[in-house]
Amino acid sequence: AGIGFFVLTYTVAAHLPFHRAVAAAAAMWFPVHLLVYFVSAADAAPATRSILVLLNTVMAATVFWIGFVMRNRRLKFEELADRARVAEESREALAAQAVADEQRRIARELHDVVAHHISVIGVMSEGAKRVLRTNPDAAEEALATVNQTARTALREMRDILTVLRSGQEEPDSADLEPQPTVDSLRALVAQTKDAGLPVRYSVRGEEYPLPTGVSLAVYRIVQEALTNTIKHAGPKAKAGVVVDYGQEEFRVSIGDSGRGAPVITHFSGGHGLIGMRERATLYGGSLQAGPQPGGGYLVEARFPKNAHLQGASQ
The missing domain is CATH 3.30.565.10 (Histidine kinase-like ATPase, C-terminal domain)
Incomplete structure (x- = not known):
């Protein structure tokens, strides 16, 4: 019976909030102390009965403290686990946001490169077509501009794709053209x-x-x-x-x-x-x-x- 009371004391301390655990432990041990003092050790001297009650109280408090410490450790572990889970979710969300931001940046770069150079190529090629027979020199100059513009567009797109293919690795700066300013x-x-x-x-x-x-x-x-x-x-x-x-x-x-x-x-x-x-x-x-x-x-x-x-x- 004594061991059962200690097990119950540990259980309430380990699984109930502090105030409820104290109330439950007091409700269990108060009748026990009365029983020990007035019934089980009624023939002993008052000092002896007081020592028995004090001994049971110290043992019960020790078991209660052990259960209370174990409960706090478990709650702390659960809190850390929740924080780790939230941090992992936040990290994944930040990573997804970073990927989305990078995709938008790359889309802007590609749009700027392609739209401008293709527009120039379209205008110049149309002009060359119109003056091809009447002014071959002007047509040749326009086609030279088309050629140069196409090379520039390909070079800039190659630089962007080189960065994409490199992933986390640093691209070889010698192979990349400097960014325009x-x-x-x-x-x-x-x-x-x-x-x-x-x-x-x-x-x-x-x-x-x-x-x-x-x-x-x-x-x-x-x-x-x-x-x-x-x-x-x-x-x-x-x-x-x-x-x-x-x-x-x-x-x-x-x-x-x-x-x-x-x-x-x-x-x-x-x-x-x-x-x-x-x-x-x-x-x-x-x-x-x-x-x-x-x-x-x-x-x-x-x-x-x-x-x-x-x-x-x-």
Whole structure:
């Protein structure tokens, strides 16, 4: 019977909340102490009976403490297991989000590369077809531009695919072309002029270095905007690219005098405009695009001078 009481004491301490366990243990041991003191050891001296009650109390408290410690250890283990499970789920969710973000980034890169260069190739090849018999020299020059543009597109797509195939391994930097930057805009404008679109390029303010990510984003925004101009502005349109190195922010504006791209409310459609907005937002900037009151279409991106810090926090 005594062993049974100790087992019950351990059980309530190991499986019940503390206050309920104390109440249950007291409810069990109080009648036992009365029975020992007044019945089982009634013939013994009062000191002897008190020692027996104290001994049972100490043993019961020890067993209760062991059960209480085991319960806390079990609860701690369950808590750690839950945390590990939540952490694993969070890690998988973050990994899935990272994959989705990378897929969107790659999609933007491919869109920018393919859309711009294919547009240039289409325009130049159509022009070469028209003047092939009347002006062979102009046709040959146009075909040379088509060839060069195609090589550039293939090279940039090869770089992107090389990074994809490399996975977690670092790609061989010697095999990759450097990423375009703001300094590459002059070459982009020259290429666009070769495609038949008159473009005026101007720089305002004192130039200062931009973070690599911001510089690439600016280049891609200008590239996409000029591609849209080639597609939608019409045959007699002119375009202008203005790079403004302001004291508080960096701004790039791309405008044209043509019909303009279709109006897209809140960028809900058109992957090009969505991609431009995402590139600007990624580095703490903003982008506005739409038709102008006097005609034409304007794309304007603004980046704060501390955009590299905001881009890092993203």
